[in-house]
Amino acid sequence: MALVDTKQMFKKAYEGKYAIGAFNINNMEIVQAILRGAAACNSACILQTSKSALNYAGPKTLHAMVKAVIEETGVDAALHLDHGPDLETVKICIENGFTSVMFDGSHFEYEENVAKTKEVVDYAHAHGVVVEAELGKLAGVEDDVNVDAKNATYTDPDQAVDFVTRTGVDSLAVAIGTSHGAYKFKGDAKLDFDRLEVISQKLDAAGFKEYPIVLHGASGVDPAVIDLCNKYGGQIKGAKGIPAEMLRKAAGMAVCKINMDTDIRLAMTAGIRQSFAEKPEAFDPRGYLGVARTMIQELVEGKIKDVLGSTDSMK
Ligand code: G3H
Numbered sequence: 001m002a003l004v005d006t007k008q009m010f011k012k013a014y015e016g017k018y019a020i021g022a023f024n025i026n027n028m029e030i031v032q033a034i035l036r037g038a039a040a041c042n043s044a045c046i047l048q049t050s051k052s053a054l055n056y057a058g059p060k061t062l063h064a065m066v067k068a069v070i071e072e073t074g075v076d077a078a079l080h081l082d083h084g085p086d087l088e089t090v091k092i093c094i095e096n097g098f099t100s101v102m103f104d105g106s107h108f109e110y111e112e113n114v115a116k117t118k119e120v121v122d123y124a125h126a127h128g129v130v131v132e133a134e135l136g137k138l139a140g141v142e143d144d145v146n147v148d149a150k151n152a153t154y155t156d157p158d159q160a161v162d163f164v165t166r167t168g169v170d171s172l173a174v175a176i177g178t179s180h181g182a183y184k185f186k187g188d189a190k191l192d193f194d195r196l197e198v199i200s201q202k203l204d205a206a207g208f209k210e211y212p213i214v215l216h217g218a219s220g221v222d223p224a225v226i227d228l229c230n231k232y233g234g235q236i237k238g239a240k241g242i243p244a245e246m247l248r249k250a251a252g253m254a255v256c257k258i259n260m261d262t263d264i265r266l267a268m269t270a271g272i273r274q275s276f277a278e279k280p281e282a283f284d285p286r287g288y289l290g291v292a293r294t295m296i297q298e299l300v301e302g303k304i305k306d307v308l309g310s311t312d313s314m315k
């Protein structure tokens with residue numbers, strides 16, 4: 001049981017053909033729900049925070065909370081910066097005990113992405129911290145940057161090899177059709193598994209054996225949870241996520257880390273809305289936040305068992 005980095009997790013996940021869940025956190029209930037869910041499944045996990053989550057909760061608070069709940073639950077977990085926008089944010093996270101960071105330079109021109117990622121990798125590795133980077137552009141919204149579907153670009157496999165070679169990055173987030181947020185597809189979900197396979201094969205041929213690939217924008221957006229939100233006053237229309245079987249397929253390939261935030265937000269919102277509607281006389285936050293926490297824990301357990309396959313990964 002410890003706050004660890006992702007190296008061992010990814011090695012075991014690659015070999016075991018499963019993926020580790022990376023769930024976004026920004027408050028105590030979410031941290032507890034995820035780690036309790038992981039503990040119930042004897043699974044390792046990754047807790048990650050975006051820049052806006054860091055601004056919301058503070059890096060010291062997040063780190064202290066994660067460390068305490070890891071001790072209480074006995075889970076092996078990494079604390080990871082999600083979509084780090086610059087070296088400055090990376091430094092703040094490393095100073096505050098994060099064990100893994102992402103630098104997301106995917107919106108820069110290729111050479112600039114390489115140069116900026118390399119700078120982050122050099123700094124992080126000198127401090128014993130692993131780095132994830134991104135190549136290709138996902139559609140959707142992250143930290144107020146909105147990339148619409150026509151500006152999304154899938155990851156080029158040859159460029160992926162060049163990128164990993166030149167930056168020394170430890171894992172790579174790729175664009176193969178997933179997108180951030182609750183509105184992922186207009187029609188049917190479609191992921192480019194052939195591209196994923198070629199990326200992995202080319203990395204392997206270049207000497208990057210069992211190289212861990214990361215899938216962002218992987219929430220399932222369960223229609224039952226959307227219905228619950230809407231039943232109790234929500235107005236979430238046309239939301240659609242990634243089907244579980246596609247994520248299972250990716251986890252059986254080179255994908256070792258699967259990111260989910262939207263599903264947590266939806267579960268929390270559904271729990272709170274239901275609680276408010278069913279107990280309008282109540283006003284103790286522990287009541288409705290407790291219901292939301294249970295909903296998130298159940299969600300995480302379901303993801304680990306039915307989607308990620310990381311059950312018993314702490315053995
Ligand atoms: O990929 C983005 C995550 O869902 C974080 O979103 O920047 O609103 O915290 P956020």
Ligand code: 13P
Pocket residue numbers: 024082083179180181182215216217218219220259260261262263
């Ligand atoms: P979702 O919006 O699909 O939950 O993706 C979250 C994510 O990729 C965080 O980095």
Ligand code: ZN
Pocket residue numbers: 083142180216217259
């Ligand atoms: Zn993401």
